Amino acid sequence: MNRELHKVAFVGTGVMGSSMARHLLDRGFEVSVFTRTREKAEGLVSHGAVWKPSAGEAARGADVVITMVGYPKDVEEIYLGDNGILPNAEKGAYLIDMTTSTPTLAKQIYLLAKERGLHSLDAPVSGGDIGAREARLTIMVGGDKEAFAACQPIFQALGTNIIHQGEAGAGQHxxxxxxxxxxxxxxxxxxxxxxxxxxxxxxxxxxxxxxxxxxxxxxxxxxxxxxxxxxxxxxxxxxxxxxxxxxxxxxxxxxxxxxxxxxxxxxxxxxxxxxxxxxxxxxxxxxxxxxxxxx
CATH class of the missing domain: 1.10.1040.10 (N-(1-d-carboxylethyl)-l-norvaline Dehydrogenase; domain 2)
Known part of the structure; x- marks a missing residue:
């Protein structure tokens, strides 16, 4: 495992996110979690994850921040809000949005992240609850090739078909x-x-x-x-x-x-x-x- 990417914040632990975060814990990553309904994260906390009260709190000190939420409006809120990810993430951190969102929003987050010295990837997935549970997700990634390469240990813990599709927004397309x-x-x-x-x-x-x-x-x-x-x-x-x-x-x-x-x-x-x-x-x-x- 890449030592530089040891601390992972996982935001959104629903049907798929909970299995994905568990795989990271099983691979030895140090995982903090935030979800709006804390009860949904209790299983992960008992498995070794650390609960955080907001997306921003989870992002602080993390090498990688992964988001897996419901709607583009949720993505916008947790990234751009005052207590969100962009204002609180550590310089040099990797931000991976695995929500199915809009290519336009993915590009916006990429540009704002770049201004702050952060690396942003849009990496939606396919495979449903079964793929998430069995770590066999297809992961479609948009963003810089260097960031994609650096995050391979993360992607390989979650899926088996991992392809860089192009610039920011290409994963969502x-x-x-x-x-x-x-x-x-x-x-x-x-x-x-x-x-x-x-x-x-x-x-x-x-x-x-x-x-x-x-x-x-x-x-x-x-x-x-x-x-x-x-x-x-x-x-x-x-x-x-x-x-x-x-x-x-x-x-x-x-x-x-x-x-x-x-x-x-x-x-x-x-x-x-x-x-x-x-x-x-x-x-x-x-x-x-x-x-x-x-x-």
Missing amino acids: TKMCNQIAIATNMIGVCEALAYAETAGLDPEDVLKSISSGAAGSWSLSNLAPRIIAGNYEPGFFVKHFIKDMEIALDEADKMGLDVPGLSLAREMYVKLSASGEENSGTQALYKLFQKKSTN
């Missing part, structure tokens, strides 16, 4: 590509299972046949079994997925790119959220198809 692909794929997964059920097939047997062929995907292999089991617990929240799709739609609009599949997926997930499923996992989209098949 890449995550938008990921979310666009997932959005329409989830419609296909749900339609396929609904078709199998309506045709009187055994969904588990159907899944065995189609998941290893040309139709195979991460969602089909990992989320379709949850659908079949009636498990709609969040590996990734519906409300956060809608946020991601809206970011992607906004960025696509700025570039003059038409994304009709993404528009349809957002429309369907907004309908799902309005039915009370905003805190369910993204696989809960299947419930819309169940309602149609019973009408």
Whole structure:
């Protein structure tokens, strides 16, 4: 482990962040944590982490500050607020935002960090709760190559597919590509299972046949079994997925790119959220198809 990057502050210990922070503890990093609801961090504290009362307090003295929160407005608040990360981080520290946020905000944080002698990387992830739990996340990184190289010990503790995508904001743009692909794929997964059920097939047997062929995907292999089991617990929240799709739609609009599949997926997930499923996992989209098949 790189001795220069020994002290890590981790801000945001939700569904994925708690597993990620635990991996760092297991690798021997000295980890401090902050999350708005302290109870969510109790498991990490009992595992050796040190609780801090604010993002700024966590950042003080840290070699690396990692953030994994919900929305761009949360990122803006914890980085730019008076008791946030930028005003309190030590000169030379590395700031890694692993939240799925906007490329524009990533660039803004990068420039402000550079003015303060800090290194900023936008490094959103893919892999959901399973990838976080098993340290098999895909990590998409934007920012300076030198900072990316320096933070390899951190990234390697959290994921297996770690790629530098380009300058600041490139990591977030890449995550938008990921979310666009997932959005329409989830419609296909749900339609396929609904078709199998309506045709009187055994969904588990159907899944065995189609998941290893040309139709195979991460969602089909990992989320379709949850659908079949009636498990709609969040590996990734519906409300956060809608946020991601809206970011992607906004960025696509700025570039003059038409994304009709993404528009349809957002429309369907907004309908799902309005039915009370905003805190369910993204696989809960299947419930819309169940309602149609019973009408």
